[in-house]
Amino acid sequence: MTASLTQPIGRLRLGINIDHVATVRNARGGSYPDPLRAALLAEQAGADGITAHLREDRRHITDTDIDGLVEGLNVPLNFEMAATDEMQAIALRHKPHAVCIVPEKRQELTTEGGLEVARQENKLAHFIAPLREAGCRVSIFIAADKPQIDAAFRIGAPVIELHTGAYCDYHAEGRFDKRDAELERLRDMTRYATDLGLEVHAGHGLTYETVKPIAAFPEVMELNIGHFLIGEAIFSGLDSAVRRMRALMDEARNEAFGTGVA
Ligand code: PXP
Numbered sequence: 001m002t003a004s005l006t007q008p009i010g011r012l013r014l015g016i017n018i019d020h021v022a023t024v025r026n027a028r029g030g031s032y033p034d035p036l037r038a039a040l041l042a043e044q045a046g047a048d049g050i051t052a053h054l055r056e057d058r059r060h061i062t063d064t065d066i067d068g069l070v071e072g073l074n075v076p077l078n079f080e081m082a083a084t085d086e087m088q089a090i091a092l093r094h095k096p097h098a099v100c101i102v103p104e105k106r107q108e109l110t111t112e113g114g115l116e117v118a119r120q121e122n123k124l125a126h127f128i129a130p131l132r133e134a135g136c137r138v139s140i141f142i143a144a145d146k147p148q149i150d151a152a153f154r155i156g157a158p159v160i161e162l163h164t165g166a167y168c169d170y171h172a173e174g175r176f177d178k179r180d181a182e183l184e185r186l187r188d189m190t191r192y193a194t195d196l197g198l199e200v201h202a203g204h205g206l207t208y209e210t211v212k213p214i215a216a217f218p219e220v221m222e223l224n225i226g227h228f229l230i231g232e233a234i235f236s237g238l239d240s241a242v243r244r245m246r247a248l249m250d251e252a253r254n255e256a257f258g259t260g261v262a
Pocket of ligand 1: 017019053080100102110141161202203204205206224225226227228
């Protein structure tokens with residue numbers, strides 16, 4: 001494959017989501033294992049950023065975790081949150097490097113779909129304005145759909161994150177035609193959004209098996225990966241899991257665009 005970009009292909013950033021370190025901790029209600037410790041280890045292994053989702057029900061990450069991450073991280077924090085007044089106030093207090101707006105339902109096991117931007121443009125435009133004014137890089141987590149991308153653009157979001165969950169699910173289920181169609185859609189929509197001037201990130205459900213085709217999109221700037229790597233850490237350690245994911249991302253870019261990718 002050849003790059004369609006006129007710009008040199010940049011280094012793809014890796015954000016590590018540490019929510020599920022907190023899930024394990026909360027299973028016993030104590031303070032071990034500590035998500036900040038995992039975040040610092042991930043940093044040492046090459047993470048370019050740390051992502052944490054403070055959910056309304058605090059099922060994994062807590063307010064105290066966010067305080068600790070803001071205080072202790074050496075790489076940028078990507079603060080994932082729903083578009084609620086409570087979360088906006090927390091984000092404005094901490095002013096993290098990035099804020100990713102996600103949909104949230106109480107009953108879901110994980111963030112099931114992308115945010116419905118098109119039907120709440122006005123509300124979201126007003127919601128993100130103070131965050132942007134505070135200097136946070138706002139990203140909107142959406143499905144790879146043109147109407148959602150257009151709406152994200154219109155509300156003034158500088159960044160979108162495309163939901164890769166369906167692509168990963170089809171792969172895991174062995175439904176490869178559907179997986180490939182979803183991959184094509186993600187590729188087309190990454191290009192489309194980049195042409196609009198949006199920065200494109202991607203994530204959800206990515207594994208060693210599914211990461212390379214996404215990492216090979218020349219326009220994608222950042223991947224956010226959590227659950228699989230925290231699971232892998234049980235078997236190989238977090239350092240090794242993060243390094244392997246990083247190596248696969250670099251391999252994908254080098255295979256697609258030749259060596260010397262920055
Ligand atoms: N990006 C966003 C916006 C997410 O909500 C999540 C899950 O919290 C991820 C990436 C990471 O997904 P996973 O934990 O499945 O790798």
